[in-house]
Amino acid sequence: MIYVTRKSHFNAAHRLHNPEKPDDWNRKIYGKCNYPNWHGHNYEIEVVVAGEPDAKTGYVIDLGKLQSIIDEIIIEPCDHKNLNTDVDFLEGIIPTTENLVRTFYDRLKEPVEQSAASGSSLFLVRLYETERNFAEYCPYPRI
Amino acid sequence: MIYVTRKSHFNAAHRLHNPEKPDDWNRKIYGKCNYPNWHGHNYEIEVVVAGEPDAKTGYVIDLGKLQSIIDEIIIEPCDHKNLNTDVDFLEGIIPTTENLVRTFYDRLKEPVEQSAASGSSLFLVRLYETERNFAEYCPYPRI
Amino acid sequence: MIYVTRKSHFNAAHRLHNPEKPDDWNRKIYGKCNYPNWHGHNYEIEVVVAGEPDAKTGYVIDLGKLQSIIDEIIIEPCDHKNLNTDVDFLEGIIPTTENLVRTFYDRLKEPVEQSAASGSSLFLVRLYETERNFAEYCPYPRI
Amino acid sequence: MIYVTRKSHFNAAHRLHNPEKPDDWNRKIYGKCNYPNWHGHNYEIEVVVAGEPDAKTGYVIDLGKLQSIIDEIIIEPCDHKNLNTDVDFLEGIIPTTENLVRTFYDRLKEPVEQSAASGSSLFLVRLYETERNFAEYCPYPRI
Amino acid sequence: MIYVTRKSHFNAAHRLHNPEKPDDWNRKIYGKCNYPNWHGHNYEIEVVVAGEPDAKTGYVIDLGKLQSIIDEIIIEPCDHKNLNTDVDFLEGIIPTTENLVRTFYDRLKEPVEQSAASGSSLFLVRLYETERNFAEYCPYPRI
Amino acid sequence: MIYVTRKSHFNAAHRLHNPEKPDDWNRKIYGKCNYPNWHGHNYEIEVVVAGEPDAKTGYVIDLGKLQSIIDEIIIEPCDHKNLNTDVDFLEGIIPTTENLVRTFYDRLKEPVEQSAASGSSLFLVRLYETERNFAEYCPYPRI
Numbered sequence: 082m083i084y085v086t087r088k089s090h091f092n093a094a095h096r097l098h099n100p101e102k103p104d105d106w107n108r109k110i111y112g113k114c115n116y117p118n119w120h121g122h123n124y125e126i127e128v129v130v131a132g133e134p135d136a137k138t139g140y141v142i143d144l145g146k147l148q149s150i151i152d153e154i155i156i157e158p159c160d161h162k163n164l165n166t167d168v169d170f171l172e173g174i175i176p177t178t179e180n181l182v183r184t185f186y187d188r189l190k191e192p193v194e195q196s197a198a199s200g201s202s203l204f205l206v207r208l209y210e211t212e213r214n215f216a217e218y219c220p221y222p223r224i
Numbered sequence: 225m226i227y228v229t230r231k232s233h234f235n236a237a238h239r240l241h242n243p244e245k246p247d248d249w250n251r252k253i254y255g256k257c258n259y260p261n262w263h264g265h266n267y268e269i270e271v272v273v274a275g276e277p278d279a280k281t282g283y284v285i286d287l288g289k290l291q292s293i294i295d296e297i298i299i300e301p302c303d304h305k306n307l308n309t310d311v312d313f314l315e316g317i318i319p320t321t322e323n324l325v326r327t328f329y330d331r332l333k334e335p336v337e338q339s340a341a342s343g344s345s346l347f348l349v350r351l352y353e354t355e356r357n358f359a360e361y362c363p364y365p366r367i
Numbered sequence: 368m369i370y371v372t373r374k375s376h377f378n379a380a381h382r383l384h385n386p387e388k389p390d391d392w393n394r395k396i397y398g399k400c401n402y403p404n405w406h407g408h409n410y411e412i413e414v415v416v417a418g419e420p421d422a423k424t425g426y427v428i429d430l431g432k433l434q435s436i437i438d439e440i441i442i443e444p445c446d447h448k449n450l451n452t453d454v455d456f457l458e459g460i461i462p463t464t465e466n467l468v469r470t471f472y473d474r475l476k477e478p479v480e481q482s483a484a485s486g487s488s489l490f491l492v493r494l495y496e497t498e499r500n501f502a503e504y505c506p507y508p509r510i
Numbered sequence: 511m512i513y514v515t516r517k518s519h520f521n522a523a524h525r526l527h528n529p530e531k532p533d534d535w536n537r538k539i540y541g542k543c544n545y546p547n548w549h550g551h552n553y554e555i556e557v558v559v560a561g562e563p564d565a566k567t568g569y570v571i572d573l574g575k576l577q578s579i580i581d582e583i584i585i586e587p588c589d590h591k592n593l594n595t596d597v598d599f600l601e602g603i604i605p606t607t608e609n610l611v612r613t614f615y616d617r618l619k620e621p622v623e624q625s626a627a628s629g630s631s632l633f634l635v636r637l638y639e640t641e642r643n644f645a646e647y648c649p650y651p652r653i
Numbered sequence: 654m655i656y657v658t659r660k661s662h663f664n665a666a667h668r669l670h671n672p673e674k675p676d677d678w679n680r681k682i683y684g685k686c687n688y689p690n691w692h693g694h695n696y697e698i699e700v701v702v703a704g705e706p707d708a709k710t711g712y713v714i715d716l717g718k719l720q721s722i723i724d725e726i727i728i729e730p731c732d733h734k735n736l737n738t739d740v741d742f743l744e745g746i747i748p749t750t751e752n753l754v755r756t757f758y759d760r761l762k763e764p765v766e767q768s769a770a771s772g773s774s775l776f777l778v779r780l781y782e783t784e785r786n787f788a789e790y791c792p793y794p795r796i
Numbered sequence: 797m798i799y800v801t802r803k804s805h806f807n808a809a810h811r812l813h814n815p816e817k818p819d820d821w822n823r824k825i826y827g828k829c830n831y832p833n834w835h836g837h838n839y840e841i842e843v844v845v846a847g848e849p850d851a852k853t854g855y856v857i858d859l860g861k862l863q864s865i866i867d868e869i870i871i872e873p874c875d876h877k878n879l880n881t882d883v884d885f886l887e888g889i890i891p892t893t894e895n896l897v898r899t900f901y902d903r904l905k906e907p908v909e910q911s912a913a914s915g916s917s918l919f920l921v922r923l924y925e926t927e928r929n930f931a932e933y934c935p936y937p938r939i
Contacts, residue, residue, distance in 0.1 A: 082372045082653065083608045088642040092354065094262035096235040097421060110424055112431065118306035119237040121264005122355050131653055137528060138539055139606035144643050145541065177425035202288035202653055211235065211266050214416040216429050221653050224368065224417055224488055224507050225939065226894045230800055231928040242709060253710055255782050272785065274939055280814060281825055282892035288827065288927050320711035322655045352783050356660040364939050367654065367705055367774055380809040380834035385566060396567055399572065404878035405643055405809035407836005409926050436927065448834035463568035467514045497807065497838050499517040500573050510511065510631055510650050519682040521783065523691040547735035548666040550693005552783050616791035640664065640695050671852060682853055684860060749854035751798045786802040786859050795797065796846055796917055796936050 084204055087147045095176040096123040098165070117159045119163065125209040126155060126185065130193060131190050132201025142197040155185055173186035178216040182208040186218045227347055229272045230290045232242060234303035237264040238319040241308070256360045257361040262306065268352040269328065273336060275344025293335050298328055321359040325351040369488055371413045377446035381462040384451070397468045405449065407441040411495040412441060412471065416479060418487025427482035437476050440472055464502040467496040472504045513633055514569075515558045516576045520589035521551040524605040527594070548592065554638040555584060555614065559622060570632025571626040579621050584614055607645040611637040615647045656776055659719045663732035666693040667748040670737070691735065697781040698727060698757065702765060702774025706744045714769040724762045727757055750788040754780040758790045800920055801844045802862045806875035809836040810891040813880070825851040834878065841870060841900065845908060847916025857912035865907045870900055891933040897923040901933045 096119050099110040106160040114120070128151055132141040148218045160170050170188060175182050186206040193203045207217040238261050240254040250258045251326060252320050257263070271294055275284040307319040317323050329349040336346045350360040383397040384403050393401045400406070414437055418427040444454050450462040456474060460466050472492040479489045493503040525548050526540040530652045536544045543549070558579055561570040587597050593605040599617060603609050615635040634647040668691050669683040678686045686692070700723055704713040730740050736748040742760060746752050758778040765775045779789040811834050812826040822830045829835070843866055848854040856858045874882050879891040887901060889895050900922040922932040 082651075083612060083645055083647050085608060085645045086643070090354075092263050092265055094264040097425070099425075101424070104390045109278040110429075113304035116306075116310075118309050119262050119264065120235050120304040120306070121237040121262065122235055123266045124272050124437075134606065134608040134612075137531070139526070139528075139609045140606055141645075143539075150608035156383075160652075161256035161259050163263070164260075167259075176426035177418040177420065179371060179427055183369060183401075185462055197233050204653065211233075214372070216371045218369050222368075223509075223652075224490065225937075226892060226898060226931055227933045240711070242711075245709065253715075264811075266813075276894065277894040277898075279815070282812070282890035282895045284894050284931075292815050293852075315866070322657060322706040322713050323711045326655060326706075345721065345937065357658070359655055359657045359679075359713075361655050365654075365682035366795075366938075367776065376926075378835050378837055383568070386570075388566070393919040396572075399876035402876050402878075402882075404874040404881050405834050405836065406807050406833065406878070407809040408807055409838045447828035447831050447835040449831075449835070452833050453831075461568035465514060465563040465564065465570050466568045469512060469563075497805075500515070502512055502514045502570075504512050506511075508511075509652075510633065511715075514688075519783075521692050521694055523693040545733050547738050548691050548693065549664050549733040549735070550666040550691065551664055552695045588684035590688050590692040592688075592692070595690050596688075627678035640662075669854070682858075706907075747854035749849065751849040751856055752854045753802060755798060755849075786801070788798055788800045788856075790798050792797075794797075794926070795938075796919065 083134055083141050084129050084130050084131050085141045085144065085147075086127050087144050087151065087173075088125060088127045089156060090125045091156045092121065092122060092123050093159050093162050094119040094124060095164040096120070097175060099175055100216070119165075122210050124192075126151065127207040128189060128193065128203070129205040129207070130197050130201055131204035132198045133193060135198040140198065142189050144197050147193065150189065150196060154188050154192060168197045169200055178208055178210045178214065182206050182216045182218045225274050226277055226284050227272050227274045228284045228287065230287050230294065231268060232291060232294045232299060233266060233268045234299045235264065235266050236302050236307050237340050238307040239263070240318060240320060242318055255333065259291045262308075263292050265353050266304040267302075269294065271275040271332060271336065271346070272348040272350070273340050273344055274347035275341045278341040283341065284344055285336070287337050293332065293339060297331050297335060321351055321353045321357065325349050325359045327359045329363075368422055370415050370417045371430065372413050373397050373437065375434060375437045375442060376411045377442045378409050379445050379448055380405040381450040383461060383463060388445045389401070389423065392507045393449055405451075407444060408496050410445075412437065412486050413493040414475060414479065414482050414489070415491040415493070416487055417444050417490035420504060421484040426484065427487055428479070432482050433479065436475065436482060440474050440478060446506045464494055464496045464500065466505045468478050468492050468502045501505075511560050512563055512570050513558050513560045514573065515556050515649075516573050516580065517554060517556045518580045519552060519653050520585050520592055520624040522588050522593050523552065525549070525594040526602055526606060528603060531603060538596060544592045547596075548572045551639050553588075555580065556636040557618060557622065557632070558634040558636070559626050559630055560633035561627045564627040569627065570630055571622070574623065575625050579618065579625060579653060583617050583621060607637055607639045607643065609637050610645045615649075654703050655706055655713050657713045657716065658699050658704050659716050659723065660697060660699045661723045661728060662695060662697045663728045664693065664695050665731050665734055665736050666691040667736040668692070668750050669749060671747055674729060675740040685690060691737075696731075698723065699779040699781075700761060700765065700775070701777040701779070702743050702769050702773055704770045704778035712770065713773055714765070716767050719765065722761065722768060726760050726764060750780055750786065751780045754778050754790045756789045758792075797844050798844050798856050799844050799847055799861065800856045801842050802866065803842045804863060804866045805838060805840045806871050806928060807836065808877050808879050809834040809837050810873050810879040811835070812890060812892060818835055825852060833923075834880075837925050839874075841866065842922040842924075843904060843908065843918070844920040844922070845912050845916055845935040846919035847902050847913045852870045855913065856916055857908070861911050862908065865904065865911060869903050869907060893923055893925045893929065896934045897921050901935075
């Protein structure tokens, strides 16, 4: 199996807040990430596809095509947007890096696998909130 | 002359919008940077102090002390905040990287020079909005 | 399973030397890493926690809390110290990156898992000695 | 198990072209990567060895020795060369990142495992074509 | 004066060779950079514009517009090309980083200054051949 | 004028301590940088040469030759060494980044200028102690 990765990025505002909980719970749990007027990040997203390279092209997936899918599914709806208020598919989701990366994986899975070499899988999505904080979702057991 | 640099960072939301201009002017000039519900960045700030090292310490400025000044003057008021609405000293300023870096320089100049070796100057402040977009302000003529 | 990572750093001196072996063996095996008067590194440590995000917070673990644990368990005892002589829990351990990362994992496991969402595990610790040399310890079988 | 990594680099020219296919197929599949007069990259290669540290040295593998093997097996034949025309062991292989990383793994496996601590394995090779495009080969099942 | 920078990149093949000199002179002077079948790099280009921010926009130059100019003037003609054979404006120029950066500056000067705030100047162009080798051209005296 | 830069690195131990001052002064001024048993860093050094490219080679200086000079003058005496005790030319110098970069400049100036194109100058040396702390020495007035 070969694992190919495409790294892409977008800039967005967000705020961590659970609307079902009182304000003091939110302030205690999320600290400065709960400030009411938003803050933001330069997000970096890495999308990893596992498969056998196609014999004729030598590609697991054309990374240009993979970038187009990431652009359409993730970057266009999220870039320069507010992740709490502007993105349909994030409605009702607290935008922690954990929740975002899982949601992004689910949206990318079908279109990525349809464009990759036969038998390929969307293996993992990794999302950097900052250079020092990141999360990844991988549905294949590692523990 | 030795030039010493301390690099620091903060995360903030902002939006580019000139309130004295109509909405269509703002949309045309700023494009997606004008989206109404904010977006954000992981800002990186580099503060450069020029001077002769103190003979006893070998320091132009103690970089721990410089970090404390940057923390107090820039990071605490801006980190996890909205640069358009939450920061007193940015009131009335369109938060382009150009305007931010100039404002940060002006605020840092006096406290930095008071903590540096005698005869030192705040030479330059550089602000990265993203890894690929940055601005610097230096009052000393280079052209 | 979501895997969240916090990256942190410290600066330390060390020397590779097996005191049970003669000096010429040490010089031959470790080369310049055996120089008697120490050398040092800017170490970067990545701590990876695997779990399901808590339904109320959306966190596998609060990365601020994770940073506090790393600070107390690793950074405070090791930062600006000599790894051969100053750190109690490294006594008797040759400070190769391999040995350090394993020791750090063992010390971090219990406090990290107590602070993470129920059912979480300390999945992996990665330690960079330089940008080009690093080691990771993961107790879950990958081979 | 500890996993140790050594990162190294080389600069090379290449072109994606399947000589068994007509020119218009190649242009359609590979786009600008098919331009006839070559283009090139600063490749970065990471070689990951898994094993138990040797009790006497604390090393899974001496990273200096690992670098020597990478130099001999990969860097010397590929650096400042044309991957389509100058490298014997790449003859007949379309130099996609996928195909390169698999070929590099196969060449490195035996000499790396002979130089590592007893029972060690070449776990994975990762190859960056650019900072945003990379591939890895790992023969151990992860899916 | 504010200095704003936009960083961009392209991948290209090249070879260092002075056709007016014999082959052995070229091999001696350029070493492996003279290998006949080309090698290549991931070039990174930084374009620095100096000026006073426009009072209405807060921009020295719209970095999106600056990117469009860099795309048209540098990236489109050079990306995935051979710098010795495919680029009209590099004809007769030995593609050292020094010569490339000077040529890029000269081509960018007029279109960049026409798109920037009144009174702005193209201050400097910096070109990275690798992360460890780079050159910059600045016509304003610094020595 | 073209400015060419070569970046290189070394790993070393050091401690900040002024032997002419009492221990409590040293502890107060240098804090954890004064810990008695040393700490260390991955230093990165950038050497910048200014000049006109030679008409025949297109080089201000052959960066391979520049690397050899840096290796001989800086890397070999300092790499994997203790900067307080092991390096002749640092005797009596408190190894702050400021003092180190000035001393490195002075040692590099003559051999670099003798190997560069006629009329070239060693313009600047930049030394990174960490990714966030660095100093540069440039003898040409900028203030």
